[in-house]
Amino acid sequence: AQSVAQPEDQVNVAEGNPLTVKCTYSVSGNPYLFWYVQYPNRGLQFLLKYITGDNLVKGSYGFEAEFNKSQTSFHLKKPSALVSDSALYFCAVRASHGNNRLAFGKGNQVVVIP
Amino acid sequence: GAVVSQHPSRVICKSGTSVKIECRSLDFQATTMFWYRQFPKKSLMLMATSNEGSKATYEQGVEKDKFLINHASLTLSTLTVTSAHPEDSSFYICSARGGGQARPLSTGELFFGEGSRLTVL
Numbered sequence: 502a503q504s505v506a507q508p509e510d511q512v513n514v515a516e517g518n519p520l521t522v523k524c525t526y527s528v529s530g531n532p533y534l535f536w537y538v539q540y541p542n543r544g545l546q547f548l549l550k551y552i553t554g555d556n557l558v559k560g561s562y563g564f565e566a567e568f569n570k571s572q573t574s575f576h577l578k579k580p581s582a583l584v585s586d587s588a589l590y591f592c593a594v595r596a597s598h599g600n601n602r603l604a605f606g607k608g609n610q611v612v613v614i615p
Numbered sequence: 616g617a618v619v620s621q622h623p624s625r626v627i628c629k630s631g632t633s634v635k636i637e638c639r640s641l642d643f644q645a646t647t648m649f650w651y652r653q654f655p656k657k658s659l660m661l662m663a664t665s666n667e668g669s670k671a672t673y674e675q676g677v678e679k680d681k682f683l684i685n686h687a688s689l690t691l692s693t694l695t696v697t698s699a700h701p702e703d704s705s706f707y708i709c710s711a712r713g714g715g716q717a718r719p720l721s722t723g724e725l726f727f728g729e730g731s732r733l734t735v736l
Contacts, residue, residue, distance in 0.1 A: 535724065544621065544708050544727035545659075591658065603725060607658040 503528040503594050507606035515614050520582040522609045524566075524575045524592035531597040534575040536566055539589040539608075548590075551575060552597075562586070582613045617643050619711050621728025628699055629736055636694045636731045638709030644689040645711035649725065650682075653706045665692050699735040707731045 506525045514520050526532055533552055537545040549560025556568040566577045575592060592606040618641040628634050638648055646667050651659040663679075665671040665686035673679045681703075683695040692711075696703050710725040 537727070542706070542730065542732060544619075544729040545710075545725075547724060547726065550724060602661075605659050610656070 503532075503596055503602070503604040505592050505594050505604050505606035507590075507592055507609050509609055511610040511612060513612045513614060514582050516584055517581050520577075520579040520586065520611065520613070522577040522590050522592075522611060524577065524606060525573050526575060526592070526594040526604075527573065528594050528596050528604075532575075533595045533597055534566075534568060535593040535603070536560065536564070536575075536577050537591045537593065539591065541588075545591060548577070582611075584613045584615050587611055587613045617711070617726040619645075619709065619726045619728045621709055621731055623731060624729060625732045625734075627734045627736065630700050631698055633695055633697045634699055634733060636696075636707055636709075636733075638692045638694070638711070638728050640690045640711045640726075643711075645692070646689065647712045648686060648692040649710045649712070650684060650692075650694050651708045651710065653708060653730075659708065662694075696733065699733070701735045704733055704735045707733060 504527045508523055535550045536548040538548055539545045548564050549558050549566055551558045551568045559565045564579050566575050568575050590609045593603050595603045620639045620641055622637045626634055648665045650662045652662050653659050661674050662677045663671045663673045663684050665684045667686050667689050671684035686692040708730045709728045712725055
């Protein structure tokens with residue numbers, strides 16, 4: 502079964518500094534990878550996805566993520582963090598074939614310090 | 616883009632009453648919808664998968680008689696928390712995966728409702 506690991510509970514970063522949220526995955530076959538963001542008392546908003554093609558994927562709000570097959574990682578990055586980026590971030594994976602259940606990581610709380 | 620609407624956003628009820636939460640796909644047909652429960656500072660816990668026109672598939676440990684799910688049409692799924700108790704207080708989120716001609720949905724991307732905060736007194 503597919504699974505996602507988000508090793509850090511909380512990521513603190515100063516405003517204007519680069520932001521990285523780590524994600525590694527496990528899946529049989531080729532992965533479909535997703536990042537979602539959740540603000541307090543809100544649902545999840547889709548940020549970006551990797552399906553195929555370029556390993557570097559660009560998404561909403563200036564976020565990007567790099568698919569690394571050898572390291573089975575899909576880290577989320579933003580070159581310059583904003584205070585408004587403070588939120589809970591979820592990485593998710595599903596298999597491209599077979600079991601299509603979407604597996605979520607436990608989430609990372611990002612705190613951007615003014 | 617695909618929009619999923621969830622209602623109500625907040626509900627407070629007395630212990631023993633039942634509460635219904637609606638999840639609607641506004642601009643696409645959702646052949647499959649998912650119901651999640653989220654505890655404070657925790658990840659999403661999948662409760663059940665509902666497919667239009669058939670019975671929901673519940674995850675292990677989720678009481679199907681407690682959490683009734685109905686997916687009667689391609690745009691609406693409902694979750695009813697029956698005889699609610701304080702321990703049922705939580706944030707419930709639905710999501711939808713479409714079918715048919717909606718290309719953004721062909722890769723399994725889920726679209727989420729805004730969530731419903733249930734407080735049982």
